[in-house]
Amino acid sequence: MSLTGLFLVIYLIEHAIGNSLLFLGDGGETFNEFSHYMAGNPIIRVIEIILFAGILFHVFDGFYLWFQNRGARPIKYDAHKHHDKVAWSSRNMIVSGSIVLIFLIVHLKTFFYPYRIVHSVPDLYQATVDAFSSTTYSAFYVFAMVLLGLHLHHGFASAFQTLGMRHPNYYGMIKMLGMILAVGLSGIFAAMPIYFQLAKYLG
Numbered sequence: 001m002s003l004t005g006l007f008l009v010i011y012l013i014e015h016a017i018g019n020s021l022l023f024l025g026d027g028g029e030t031f032n033e034f035s036h037y038m039a040g041n042p043i044i045r046v047i048e049i050i051l052f053a054g055i056l057f058h059v060f061d062g063f064y065l066w067f068q069n070r071g072a073r074p075i076k077y078d079a080h081k082h083h084d085k086v087a088w089s090s091r092n093m094i095v096s097g098s099i100v101l102i103f104l105i106v107h108l109k110t111f112f113y114p115y116r117i118v119h120s121v122p123d124l125y126q127a128t129v130d131a132f133s134s135t136t137y138s139a140f141y142v143f144a145m146v147l148l149g150l151h152l153h154h155g156f157a158s159a160f161q162t163l164g165m166r167h168p169n170y171y172g173m174i175k176m177l178g179m180i181l182a183v184g185l186s187g188i189f190a191a192m193p194i195y196f197q198l199a200k201y202l203g
Contacts, residue, residue, distance in 0.1 A: 001065065002159035004058040009156060009181065011051055016188045023195060028125025035124045039116055059101055066094045087154065096151040103144035110137075128192070133200055138193030149186030153178055 018038070021031040038044050110131050114121040121127045132138050156178030160166065165174070 001061045002162040004054045005159045007054050012185050031125050090154045096147040099147050132193045132196035138197050141193045142190045145186040145190035149182040152182035
């Protein structure tokens with residue numbers, strides 16, 4: 001669970017860097033060139049297979065551990081005390097993860113499937129503009145990115161703790177790095193629909 005989670009963080013960093021090309025204001029030329037390069041690179045194809053396997057394992061393991069934990073605690077203890085001591089992101093990893101999973105399915109159907117599988121979308125930048133012209137889709141995108149940030153905030157530090165790296169000398173730095181990644185990555189992704197929504201209304 002920890003290893004696949006950290007692997008997915010690496011992918012999110014790469015994905016955020018690539019998507020940042022949308023903000024260059026060159027009509028999507030650089031973004032489309034980057035997208036075509038990634039789509040035609042055989043090494044990227046192999047990494048994508050590993051990535052999808054990692055996502056499936058992370059999702060399966062997440063639900064498995066959630067059911068296992070519920071089974072190990074059939075009688076609920078004092079919820080108020082528990083809630084006071086533990087952050088929302090920690091208590092609701094299954095909630096944030098499930099909504100992010102739903103978002104991922106919608107996202108793949110909107111972009112990956114038509115562009116990489118059936119090749120019905122030759123211009124990925126225009127497809128992005130079209131998708132984010134929908135206020136409903138944009139709002140859901142931003143909402144999902146907020147939950148992604150919460151998921152990353154707890155999950156990043158938790159992964160290192162699970163791997164036995166909770167040392168007082170550097171665990172604080174790990175938590176700070178997790179916060180930076182959570183805010184930075186979710187912020188970059190959430191900025192995309194906001195950017196195109198503003199462009200639509202402001203011209």
